[in-house]
Amino acid sequence: MAGKPLVNVDIVSDVMCPWCWIGKKKLEAGIKQLEGKFQFRVRWLPYLLRPQIPPEGLPIPPGYRNPARLAQMIQAGEEVGIKFSFSNTSFPNTLKAHALLELADSKDDGAKQNDVAERLFKAYFTDGKMLTEEDVVQVGQEAGFDPEEVRSFITDQEKLDAILQSALERSSKGVEGVPFFYFNGQRMFSGAQNEDVFTRMLTIAAERFPVAQLSKA
Template sequence: METVNIDIVSDVVCPWCYLGKNRLDQAIANVAGEINVAIQWRPYQLNPDLPPEGIDHKEHLAAKLGGQAAVDEAHRTLEGLGVEDGIAFDFDAVKVSPNTLDAHRLIRWAATGGEAAQDAVVSLLFKANFEEGRNLGDQAVLLDIAEQAGLERPVIAALLASDADKDAVRQEIDMAREIGVTGVPCFIIEQQYAVMGAQSVEVLTSALREIAQMKAEHPAH
């Protein structure tokens, strides 16, 4: 089987990224047995200037989207899409818009435990924020998620208490912007093809099959 490598540029407070992950998971299930898919999660911050303690979510979103009516409309749309994709969005539960730098550091460290560990952390972060209303800027929340994903809680606690990998995460985000990533999710396939946005399961499935076929026919490229 061909292996298709995907770097996913994402922020854990982006609802479209949550939809995108679920749809990619479904696409991967569609090609199981014919294509291996290797995933690496890459950081992006929609709101890098937020303070470490975060800010009031409802006020922040209303200011960003141009008023409460626009927020309500966006939430209705996302809730409907969530039902289709198995996500129980609970936007009323979200109280804090966090700075996600520490969450991205956790995702980075999870990769040392393998792809499955990193994927588990990402899934738990999305669920904690969008379905449970937990504050992803709270290190206690991050530690609970790390432990739930099978990571060593004392090790992660020590890392979070330090400045470990803050600069590395910021550099990755800068690199994403330099190569033209202006919104998320962005699926970079084989470091050559970019699929922007939360595309449908059908589009993602087709992309995986087409690129796997190209790799099989032109292995040198």
Template sequence: MKNFKIDIVSDVMCPWCVVGYKNLETALGQLKDEMSADITWHPFELNPDMPLEGQDLNEHLMQKYNLSEEQGDENRKNMFEAGLRAGFTFNFDGERIMINSFDLHRLLTWAREEDKQTELKLAMFEAHFTDLKYLNQEEALLDVVESVGLDKEQARSILHSDKYVQTVRQEQDRFKQLGITSVPTFIINDKYAISGGQPSDSFIQALKQISEEEEAKQDA
């Protein structure tokens, strides 16, 4: 069976990151008799200069992308439908904020060492986009950490220290140097890159093609 190394450059604040991952997950499920994957998440900050208190999400998007109210409504409709197709629910009914995600990336780096990274990433996505939790509030964030079986007090000590600060920054710099400027970006076996929240059929086609190419190289 073919086993892929998949590195995902992503931000919890990016809705297309969860859509893309859920579609990748569906693709891997359909291909489970042919291939498997070892997945690692890597940090990317959509808004590294965002203040700690965050900003109303609709206001932020209108300012950042110069969207009209009608365009914002259309974007939310498209996002909601893309989420449903991927098996994820976006909640646009309550007050939503965009936050600085640096501390989330520090906790995700720690979670990788604890073999809980994907579980924590998905829990963060759900907390932010579905449950509308404010993950810039320490207790809300720590509750998410605890929900996947990680130690809450250890996470708290990380937040109150500079642990993983340099690791996150170095990883961000490394992927910027590789030319990655948008998320999600899925890097397969350190060679092939797939960008954006692609549908599951696109991932299936890409993974099969990569597998065939690598087998052909081995046989050559």
């Protein structure tokens, strides 16, 4: 990988957002097209779509899941290899899930963070997990982390408060919807764009905004 230009990809996301998972898959397809030219560092940043959800979750209101909208998301998921079950009857509180992502980011230069994000999306959207403390500990253990370290980290109130504050500050930085992407520290776009959009914008970031270190979006 030496000698290849670096592209830092920062993704502002919430693991209860189906389009964030779809966007992840499309990003990865774009990256795959460019692996011969560039090297990539993907980092997940916290956002809370519903910051007032209590720890036990919040029942999804009747009629919230529009059948046509669900069908659109299911089809979009299938096109990138995602199986949405939409079996949950409640919105989850995702703060502990974000804490696990932060823990993963702090280990080995974040080598496992993208895998953890994938596992969290699958746990909620495919397996119907509510991302409770036990669910998040299990995801962390399956990703190769010590379960007691995970539990200690995701229940540390100071860490949770800091993650909450960071997530809330995203709105003040102009993030109004997720997924939101920064490439090499540059604001790019939001939404699960097509693969060719990712390929083009990743290339622009590498060539016009070269970096030597991780961006701090």
